[in-house]
Amino acid sequence: MEYILDTHAFIWYAAGDKQLSTKARNLIDNLNNENQIFLSIVSIWEISIKLSIGKLEFKKPLKEVLDEQIELNNYQILDIKMEHTEKIIDLPFHHRDPFDRLLIGQSIIEKMPIISIDENFEKYQELSVVW
Template sequence: MILLLDTHTFIWYVTDNSRLSNQVLEFINDENNEILLSIASLWEIAINQNLGKLSFNQPFEIFITQQLNLNDFRLLDIKINHIAVVATLPLHHRDPFDRILIAQALVENIPILSADKIFDAYPTRRLW
């Protein structure tokens, strides 16, 4: 199965945060699943690191590259058709990073691994 990580899911996974559900851990650790991380999540992480809301033991680029390789996560680029869907989404949620992740999950027809229940207001499949 192909799965898209929400930004917090990625951060919690790579920092061994106990807030991850057992089901999410199973999905991520199942070698038969392909795990995607959106470029939008990297952008969000970089902003939060710059604001001092996140801190890693290494520079951003080194940390992210190592985690992508170590965990065999693949990056999902932002495409025009993803952005076109953002333009049509109802405004249940105004977070621009979440809205692009929702659009990507819809366009790519893949579930998103997220604890964020607001995603349920959209026609996406949220797993947690």
């Protein structure tokens, strides 16, 4: 099955943070090789902004963290498509965060559940959320 990582899920997994649910960790660990995990360029953009304004810190440069995680977990990078941006036009405003809205649009258009703890995501009927 294919899944999209929400930004915090990627950060928590990369950091070994215990806030990541066991179910989410098991999906990402993909021990039985049944899952394909996608990391959106939207999340990389959001992480870059958080790093630049001091809201997030990694022990290594972002490129190293990304390269390491992509190699270890066989993540696929999900680019932004026109359909993703068009989808957010129709989304109700349960969520105002532009990064999350685009991730929601990607998840719906690509028909991939999103791995996220964000309770606001549950309000979107078309969206499948796993935590």
